[in-house]
Amino acid sequence: MASEKSLDDLRQELDRIDDALHDLLMRRTEVVVQVGAVKGIDNAALLRPGREAEILRRLVSRHHGRFPKVSLLRIWREIIGGMIGLQGDVSVAVYMPDRGAGYLELARDHFGVVLPITPFRSAGQVTRTVAEGSATVGIMPMPDREDVEAWWISLMGDSPDLPRIIARLPFSGPGPGRGDGLEALAIGRLAPEPTGYDRSWLALETAPDISRARLRSVLSAAGIEPTMLAATQRTEENWLHLVEVSGHLGADDRRIRRLVELKQPVFHAVVLGGYPVPFSQEDLTD
């Protein structure tokens, strides 16, 4: 019976468990290095947010017992962050308009202690740094905030080299040390992959004066379900809209083609990326 074990016995058992965990961690590292070699030197492929989300969802779904799920996720984010850095040069550029803005915490919480993180004062500086390839990932303010520039417009081209939205942070659920309720989007020069539970961001160019209700009905006629109309930029000739939608949308998704085939009122539509839906508070409470 467990109660008959002495404190010494129990501590020895913990030491054996720690050794086993540590051995597995070192073995995992070797396998990740092999994966890195198979993937090749293309830095864009080092990071796979979709695959990472699948790993974390699988672990949370098999988890039982009293160890908190938030701690489980935090440990695995640290493991993944440490391992990504072994495959090649990966760095993070963070929007930090002023000290204590919270974005740095979101970045560290997600990418761990190893990856280099550089702060920038403006969102435009972050998108440029990622577009030039000087940073792998950029941490951006949510585009529905009134206090930030419309950084998403610079991602509206069709070039495959443009950064795409690849994650929404915090991924591991809301919690202390995670920017105090702040959210952010991550961008990178890689194509988001479907995970079965995703959202996407769509930028649309329309005629001026289109109402939100009309935009919603046009989207739903094309089979697209908006989850958030995040921002609108108005000029005399056209309006640009940023919409978050349900599910994964590839750049040439037939629903996008349908949307622009009608020509009215959407002239142009660009998928700015997408992300695996983060854990909610409910997912993580037992």
Ligand SMILES: C=C(O[C@@H]1C=C(C(=O)O)C=C[C@H]1O)C(=O)O
């Ligand atoms: C190991 C890989 O590379 C990265 C590291 C991962 C990990 O540590 O499990 C997962 C996805 C990638 O971001 C991979 O692509 O599978």
